[in-house]
Amino acid sequence: MATIPSATEGPVTDRSAAPPQGLFSWVSSTDHKKIAIMYFVAGFAFFLLGGLEALVMRTQLARPNEHLLTPEAYNQLFTMHGTTMIFLVLVPVLIGFSTYFAPLMIGAKDMIFPRLNAFSFWAFLFGGLLLYFSFLAGGGPDAGWFSYAPLSEKPYSFTRGLDYWALGLLTIGVGTVSAGINLIVTIFNLRVEGMTIRRLPLFVWMVLVNSFVIVLALPALNAALVMLLLDRLLQASFFTPATGGTPILWEHTFWIFGHPEVYIMILPAFGIISEVVPVFSRKPIFGYGFLAASTVAIGFLSFSVWVHHMFAVGLGFPVYYAFAAGSMLIAVPTGVKIFNWIATMWGGTIIFSTAMLFAVGFIVEFTMGGLSGIIFAAVPLDWQMTDSYFVVAHFHYVLFGGTALALFSGAYYWFPKITGRLLDERLGKWHFWLTIIGFNLTFFVQHFAGMAGMARRVYTYPALPWLPTLNMLSTIGSYIIGISVLLFIWNVFRTLRRGEPAGDNPWDGWSLEWATSSPPAEHNFERVPPVRGRRPLYDLAHPEAVAAGEEG
Amino acid sequence: MPVNSPFNTASPQAAEIASLYWFVLGICIFLLVVVVGSLTFILIRYRGSRGHEASKRQENVLLEVAWTAIPLLMVGAIFGYTLHTMHLVYPPAGNRAPDIRIVAHQWFWEVHYPQLDVSTANEIHVPVGQDLLFMLNSADVIHDFWVPRLDRKIDVTPAYPVHLWMHVTKPGVYLGTCAEYCGAGHAYMRIRVVAQAPDEFAAWAAEQAKPHATPTTQDAIDGEKIFTSRTCANCHAVKGTSADGDVGPDLTHLGSRSTIASGAADNTPEKLSQWLKKPDSIKPGSHMPNLQLSDAEVRKLVAYLEG
Numbered sequence: 001m002a003t004i005p006s007a008t009e010g011p012v013t014d015r016s017a018a019p020p021q022g023l024f025s026w027v028s029s030t031d032h033k034k035i036a037i038m039y040f041v042a043g044f045a046f047f048l049l050g051g052l053e054a055l056v057m058r059t060q061l062a063r064p065n066e067h068l069l070t071p072e073a074y075n076q077l078f079t080m081h082g083t084t085m086i087f088l089v090l091v092p093v094l095i096g097f098s099t100y101f102a103p104l105m106i107g108a109k110d111m112i113f114p115r116l117n118a119f120s121f122w123a124f125l126f127g128g129l130l131l132y133f134s135f136l137a138g139g140g141p142d143a144g145w146f147s148y149a150p151l152s153e154k155p156y157s158f159t160r161g162l163d164y165w166a167l168g169l170l171t172i173g174v175g176t177v178s179a180g181i182n183l184i185v186t187i188f189n190l191r192v193e194g195m196t197i198r199r200l201p202l203f204v205w206m207v208l209v210n211s212f213v214i215v216l217a218l219p220a221l222n223a224a225l226v227m228l229l230l231d232r233l234l235q236a237s238f239f240t241p242a243t244g245g246t247p248i249l250w251e252h253t254f255w256i257f258g259h260p261e262v263y264i265m266i267l268p269a270f271g272i273i274s275e276v277v278p279v280f281s282r283k284p285i286f287g288y289g290f291l292a293a294s295t296v297a298i299g300f301l302s303f304s305v306w307v308h309h310m311f312a313v314g315l316g317f318p319v320y321y322a323f324a325a326g327s328m329l330i331a332v333p334t335g336v337k338i339f340n341w342i343a344t345m346w347g348g349t350i351i352f353s354t355a356m357l358f359a360v361g362f363i364v365e366f367t368m369g370g371l372s373g374i375i376f377a378a379v380p381l382d383w384q385m386t387d388s389y390f391v392v393a394h395f396h397y398v399l400f401g402g403t404a405l406a407l408f409s410g411a412y413y414w415f416p417k418i419t420g421r422l423l424d425e426r427l428g429k430w431h432f433w434l435t436i437i438g439f440n441l442t443f444f445v446q447h448f449a450g451m452a453g454m455a456r457r458v459y460t461y462p463a464l465p466w467l468p469t470l471n472m473l474s475t476i477g478s479y480i481i482g483i484s485v486l487l488f489i490w491n492v493f494r495t496l497r498r499g500e501p502a503g504d505n506p507w508d509g510w511s512l513e514w515a516t517s518s519p520p521a522e523h524n525f526e527r528v529p530p531v532r533g534r535r536p537l538y539d540l541a542h543p544e545a546v547a548a549g550e551e552g
Numbered sequence: 553m554p555v556n557s558p559f560n561t562a563s564p565q566a567a568e569i570a571s572l573y574w575f576v577l578g579i580c581i582f583l584l585v586v587v588v589g590s591l592t593f594i595l596i597r598y599r600g601s602r603g604h605e606a607s608k609r610q611e612n613v614l615l616e617v618a619w620t621a622i623p624l625l626m627v628g629a630i631f632g633y634t635l636h637t638m639h640l641v642y643p644p645a646g647n648r649a650p651d652i653r654i655v656a657h658q659w660f661w662e663v664h665y666p667q668l669d670v671s672t673a674n675e676i677h678v679p680v681g682q683d684l685l686f687m688l689n690s691a692d693v694i695h696d697f698w699v700p701r702l703d704r705k706i707d708v709t710p711a712y713p714v715h716l717w718m719h720v721t722k723p724g725v726y727l728g729t730c731a732e733y734c735g736a737g738h739a740y741m742r743i744r745v746v747a748q749a750p751d752e753f754a755a756w757a758a759e760q761a762k763p764h765a766t767p768t769t770q771d772a773i774d775g776e777k778i779f780t781s782r783t784c785a786n787c788h789a790v791k792g793t794s795a796d797g798d799v800g801p802d803l804t805h806l807g808s809r810s811t812i813a814s815g816a817a818d819n820t821p822e823k824l825s826q827w828l829k830k831p832d833s834i835k836p837g838s839h840m841p842n843l844q845l846s847d848a849e850v851r852k853l854v855a856y857l858e859g
Contacts, residue, residue, distance in 0.1 A: 142735075247694055345598060349600045350595060367583075378634040
């Protein structure tokens with residue numbers, strides 16, 4: 001923006017200033033932006049793999065009694081699809097956004113521990129490669145993404161697949177915890193003068209809360225993985241009943257991590273939506289305090305819901321009262337967020353950019369996923385619907401309709417900052433509508449497949465009433481999603497080669513990342529504009545508003 | 553064929569759960585309409601192309617309190633109804649002896665009627681109109697017993713026995729399946745509950761309690777010899793013979809069942825022959841080994857087992 005001192009008018013390709021060149025400049029980098037870009041690229045590559053796995057599965061399920069795949073192959077596919085999408089796509093790409101934008105939004109030069117930051121990325125990448133190496137080492141893991149023992153124990157899964165699975169996730173888990181610590185310390189210590197906690201952009205707020213959830217939840221997974229490895233490699237018996245272990249211990253340990261993990265995959269996505277919606281409504285966010293506070297509430301409550309994954313186990317009722325209450329309570333702060341986003345648009349001047357379309361799509365689809373989640377909090381309904389296709393539909397509404405749409409929104413919103421070029425809006429709108437149509441066709445009908453008695457994780461199913469029709473529709477929808485992803489790839493390549501130059505602040509945004517060049521120089525800012533409110537660049541452009549005390 | 557849905561109920565338990573479902577679903581649809589309705593209205597009313605100035609409104613405590621408190625009341629109501637239904641459909645088993653014992657295996661269901669001296673597999677006959685207590689256990693990994701039209705599902709975890717109440721109101725065949733992923737045969741670990749009028753059920757049980765019919769044809773006589781002297785008897789039991797393996801399903805009165813291999817195929821002599829000859833072609837990944845039987849041996853075994 002013109003009123004910012006000349007600092008921001010540097011050349012667009014400033015990063016050539018760093019001495020190492022080519023591939024080595026990436027491998028050796030400790031620049032949070034380069035590391036984040038590597039998260040995006042690796043995460044997207046894994047997204048394509050996980051997506052292909054899904055398409056193969058949907059092809060197998062298109063018709064009843066189909067034998068295109070063996071059950072063993074199908075079981076490896078769904079295990080790898082879930083593991084990939086959660087551990088190698090959603091979490092790392094969200095950490096990528098956090099790593100890129102949290103330092104910029106607080107006016108910092110970099111993360112506080114740049115080398116730890118690089119370590120987190122490489123741990124994720126090598127963990128992912130270790131996981132996929134299992135296919136070359138005799139067979140992929142085949143016990144599902146939550147690998148219930150004793151099915152995951154040696155007698156029932158005797159290839160090396162699960163060993164690689166546990167080692168890979170352990171490697172990733174260590175990297176994720178260090179990323180969480182790094183983000184917490186960065187956000188607490190590297191804020192530019194004036195950037196108080198009450199002025200933090202909501203994205204940073206949510207990344208902060210999310211990082212605490214990571215640091216508290218991931219160790220439970222890491223511990224569970226170590227126990228599983230001890231069982232499998234050294235004949236310990238944590239989870240094998242024949243020798244005194246208990247499978248329920250695995251369930252608890254896994255889900256103590258596993259449900260907070262769901263929030264780890266959604267909180268930064270909430271943050272993206274909380275940035276995109278006000279900018280494209282040309283209005284400050286509605287209920288800043290409630291949005292931040294409800295995030296903290298979700299952070300705490302996320303540790304009081306895990307047993308709803310175990311309602312069908314037959315544990316005692318008092319346990320179920322507590323966790324049913326927790327699971328229902330957490331819906332309330334989540335609902336508060338949705339109402340606040342809608343209220344932000346209320347009275348605004350809404351600009352339907354692709355980023356905004358994806359944000360609106362997020363609100364609708366995530367609301368559906370949240371509401372079907374209430375069904376699983378009501379214990380007897382969980383007894384019927386869990387482990388059916390209804391739950392498959394539910395969590396895809398949360399993770400695809402929620403997180404993935406938010407990631408696309410963030411991609412269209414921040415791509416110009418990251419690359420200096422604007423993604424094509426016309427292609428973007430095609431991408432959006434194909435995604436929405438494909439997504440709903442794939443997953444909406446799966447609610448009904450579950451209601452028609454179809455269990456999840458079956459490689460084939462009988463031709464009972466409704467199942468063939470619903471599955472065929474779902475498969476067609478999944479191909480449409482596939483096409484929409486191809487469009488996105490095309491848009492990215494086209495833009496990188498000859499996209500419209502973005503300038504520093506193409507959306508007229510208000511947070512600090514827009515106060516520097518696109519892409520930012522290695523040290524981010526020549527000079528950080530003063531922070532006197534929640535929208536520093538707005539204040540800079542409207543000094544009269546600051547004087548009138550319009551915004552706190 | 554009726555829809556195999558938890559909402560097409562045939563038992564008081566399933567009906568109670570279904571009515572809770574419609575209540576919760578009603579609230580969910582109401583909330584969805586509120587969210588999508590207000591969103592749509594706002595997107596149209598405040599679209600930028602109308603060229604108006606954006607308002608600066610950014611806080612309203614009363615509104616925030618309202619949209620926190622009203623959903624809180626709604627989940628409160630759902631919570632109350634949830635507790636009520638939990639107790640109604642799943643009371644404790646107390647000291648009552650079970651009517652039916654189920655042992656889940658990779659990948660079939662072992663079924664026992666301790667009071668009737670009947671053992672069978674995968675197809676569970678029950679009398680209508682009675683409260684039946686099931687006890688379920690697992691021989692290997694975690695399974696889950698789910699017959700959507702009749703009952704809640706329940707995980708069957710090894711070394712963690714659980715109970716289930718069942719009360720079928722209408723005679724008929726109710727399909728179910730293992731609902732917890734349990735390995736290669738998970739898709740073909742199906743359940744058939746055959747609900748019969750009490751006298752029909754009693755007649756069925758009396759037949760089942762008898763030993764396997766003594767073979768009469770030459771093929772069947774030879775088949776019994778093969779069955780008891782070869783590998784079959786290591787895993788399977790047939791009442792009235794020396795075969796008492798408990799690794800695979802009990803095959804006494806196999807001929808009276810309508811499917812084989814836990815619902816993987818109809819129980820016809822052709823399918824049974826195919827199963828004996830090449831188990832993987834019926835149920836891939838099954839633990840039933842291919843015993844390299846000759847055509848004649850297969851024919852004799854089929855004659856014996858279906859007899």
